[in-house]
Amino acid sequence: MNIKSIFIKINGTVQGVGFRPFVFRLATSFKITGKVWNTEQGVSILAQGTDEILTSFVEQLKTSGPPLSSIKEITVESDISDYNYSDFSIVKSTGGGKPQVDITRDTAPCSHCISELNNPADRRYHHPFINCTDCGPRFTIIKSLPYDRKETTMAEFALCKECSEEFTDPSNRRFHAQPVCCNKCGPVLSLHDVDGKQIDSGNTVAEAIKLLADNAIIAIKGLGGFHLACRADSDKALNLLRSRKGREEKPFALMVKDSFIAEKYTIISDKEKKLLESCERPVVILQKRDAVENILSPLIAPGINTLGIMLPSTPLHYLLLDTDKYDILVMTSANYTSEPLCSENEDAMIRLHTIADAYLVHNRRIHIRIDDSIVRVIDNSPVIIRRARGYAPSPVPADTSVEGIIGLGGIMKSTVAVGRGESCYVSHYLGDASSIPVLNNYEQVLRHTMDILGVKPRVYAHDLHPGALTANLADKGVPVIKVQHHHAHAVACMGENHLKGKTICVVYDGLGMGTDGTIWGGEILLADRKSFERIGYCKPVPMPGGDAATLFPGRMALGALFNDYRQYSDTVCGWMDESERRAVISILESGIPLPYTSSMGRLFDACAAILDINRKQTYEGQPAIELESIVSKKEFASYDIQVDFDISGRGIINGPKILFYVLMDLINNIDPALIAARFHNTIVANTVSIVTQLAEKYDINSVCLCGGCFQNKVLFENCVSELKKKELHLYSHHLLSSGDECISYGQVLIAKENINVSCYTG
DSSP: OOOEEEEEEEEEEOSSSSHHHHHHHHHHHTTOEEEEEEETTEEEEEEEEOHHHHHHHHHHHHHSOOTTOEEEEEEEEEEOSOOOOSSEEEOOOOOSSOOOSOOOOOBOOOHHHHHHHTOTTSTTTTOTTOOBTTBBOOGGGBOSSSOOGGGBTTTTSOOOHHHHHHHTOTTSTTTTOTTOOOTTTSOOEEEEETTSOBOOOSOHHHHHHHHHHTTOOEEEEOSSSEEEEEETTOHHHHHHHHHHHTOSSOOOEEEESSHHHHHHHEEOOHHHHHHHHSTTOOEEEEEEOTTGGGTSOTTSSTTOSEEEEEOOSSHHHHHHTOSSSOSEEEEEESSOTTSOOOOSHHHHHHHTTTTOSEEEEESOOOSSOOOOOEEEEETTEEEEEEOOTTTTTOOEEOSSOOTTEEEOOOSSSBOOEEEETTEEEEOOOOBOSOSHHHHHHHHHHHHHHHHHHTOOOSEEEEESSTTOGGGGGSOTTSOEEEEOHHHHHHHHHHHHTTOOSOEEEEEEEEEEEOTTSSEEEEEEEEEOSSOEEEEEEEOOEEOTTTTHHHHOHHHHHHHHHHHHHGGGTTTTTTTSOHHHHHHHHHHHHTTOOOOEEOOHHHHHHHHHHHTTSOSSOSSTTHHHHHHHHTOOTTOOOOOOOOOEEOTTSOEEEOHHHHHHHHHHHHHTTOOHHHHHHHHHHHHHHHHHHHHHHHHHHHTOOEEEEESGGGGOHHHHHHHHHHHHHTTOEEEOOSSSOSSGGGHHHHHHHHHHHTTTOSOOOO
C-alpha cells in the first residue's frame, strides 16, 4: 500500500466554528494519520494516507464542513517529507505572521444546546451561557486572532474539570469551543435595582420575570450590548419606556420564544419563518395581523402596519420567555438617541439610570458592542435593513486586491470598511456619526478591525460632504480620497454583484452632497468603479429652513410646490399652523438663497405631509414608512405625467408635478390610500421610462437599484416587476443594506480605482 503525505491550507471562516474537530473526526473516519492546527492564515492540515483516501478526504473537507464555517480558499500540496504519524491529532495554534482568517460572527443557541438548556437531567440545565462549537458568542468577545480562549473575554473564566474534559475530547461537541463553560465555571448573572444595588434572590431569572410581569423596564445584557425589555401588551410600560427613552414614535423590536407565537401577532411566509429561525436571529419586519393592537399595545409601532420580531439570540432570552405570565416582550436597544449602545454593566447603570427600573447583568465582558440586525423579505428575497449581530463582520467580495484601503463611510447610519486581500470587511451598523461618543465607537471598531486583520492603512476614503466627521478618523500622513455619496451607493451595489463595467444605477435615498454643490438624492447614474455620469435626477426643489425641512415634512411640501404651483400655497397641508405656514412662505418669497435638493426621500416626505400622514419626522424614514403602510393594494393607476429630458439629455422626474396631482386628488376627496398608491405607481412609471430610454441610448441593459428608498417594499417590487418586462438585467443588494451602511464598501472599491488620483470628485 503506497502511503503519501499532503499539506492542506484552508482560509475563510474556519476558526471558532468547530473546524479542527470536524477535520479530526473526518480524518479518523478515513483512518488518515497526521495533524491539524490553527494558523493566522486559517487552518493547516498534514495528512497521510493512500491517494484514493486522501482525494476523498479533501472532497469531504470542501463539502461537509461545520454549519458556521465557510471556505474561501483551499490549497493542497504534496509533501515528500518522511513523516510517520501513528494517529491523527489536533495540535497547538501557531502565530507570529499576518492574520488571514475571517472573523467569526456571533450566532444564536443551536438546537442541541437548547435541548440541554431545558433538560433537568443535564448539568447545563438553565445555564444562561450554554454554547458549543456550532453556536454562541464569537465576534463580540474576540480580542485578537488566532481564535483561542486566551484571546477572548472568556480567558478570565478557568474551566472546571468537566468542561476541561469536554474541551479536550475530540469526540465531544464542545471540543475547542472557546467560550465553553457551565454553572460551575462560567459567567454569573446578577439582578440589580434602579440604584445598582444587587437584589438577592434564590432564582435571578425568576425574579426578573416577576418584575417584567409587573410592568417594570429591565436593562438586560445580551451578546453585543444591553436591551431594554418590558411587556409588549402593557400601555403603562410602553408609555414609561417612550417617555424615559425620549423615543416618540419609532417602532420597538419585539422578542418571542418561537415562530408559532410570532404567528399569533403577524402574518409569516415560509421565507420569513426561515429568517426568524436562522442562526443569525435578526429582527424580521412582518405584516401585522388584523386587530393585533387589541392584544398588544398600539404604542409599539404607531402609524405603520408592520412589527419587527426576533427569536431569542441568547440562552438567557430563552429563560426569560419560559413563563406563562407573558409570551412577547419589547426588546429594544439600550441607549438614548444618537448615543452608542450600552455594553458594560457600570456604563449601563449610569447611562440608563433614568430609564430602567432594574438591571439583569452578567460578568462576561463585551469586547465589541453590536446591535441587532434587521431584515425584511422584499420581492421574495431577504433584504438587509440593518446589518449587525449575526451577519457582521463577514467579508464582502472586492474582486481585486483592496489591501490597506479604508472606507470611513457617510454621515447617517454608517459603517467603516477595511480592505484586506480581495475582500472588504464592512463593520456592523454604527449609527449616526454626529457626536463624540459615536465617533469614539467608530474609531474603536475601525482600529480593532485593522488590528485583528493585520491591516495597515494605505489610503482612506470618506464622503464628499464637508461635514463628514468620520474624515477625522484618517491617520495623518496617509492619502485621503473624497468619494461622492451616490457613486459610493452605486458601486457598492455593483461590487456585491461582481459588476465592473458601465452600469445604469438608480440611487434613491435621503440626502448626499453632489459634485455641483447641491444636495442630491434622486439620481440615475451611468457608473463604473472609477467614475460616473449623472444621466437622470429628480427635479431639484428648495428646502425652506434647511435641515428643518427634513424634520418637518410640511415645509418640504410647501417648498416643493412653491415655484410651479405657488397659488396653492394656502391649500397645501391644511393641518399646518397658520403662523408656521406664513413663516415658510415668507422664506420662500424672500429671495434668500436656499439649499435645493433632488432627494427622492424628501419627495416621499412631502407626499406624506400633504396627505396628513406625517407632520413631524421623529425617526429617519418615518414619513415614507407611514406612507407605504397605507398604500392600497387594489389601486394600479398612476398619474399621467411624462418624464422630461434637459438640454444635456438627462432624464428628469418632475416631483413637484406629481405632488400637485396628489394635492388635486386630496382636494377632490379621493381616499388617501388610493392617492398613496398612485404616487408610488407614478414614481415607478417615471423611473422605468427614464431607465428604459437611457438603456437604449447607452446600449446598456444592466441596472442597479440602490439607496435607502428601495427598502420600501412597494417601490422596489413594482420597479423590479416593470423593469423586468423591459428585459433589463436587474441587480440589488443582498449582502449589505441598501442604505448608507454600504457607503464605506463603495468607497473602498472606488478608492482602489482612483488610488493614484490626487483629487477624485466623481
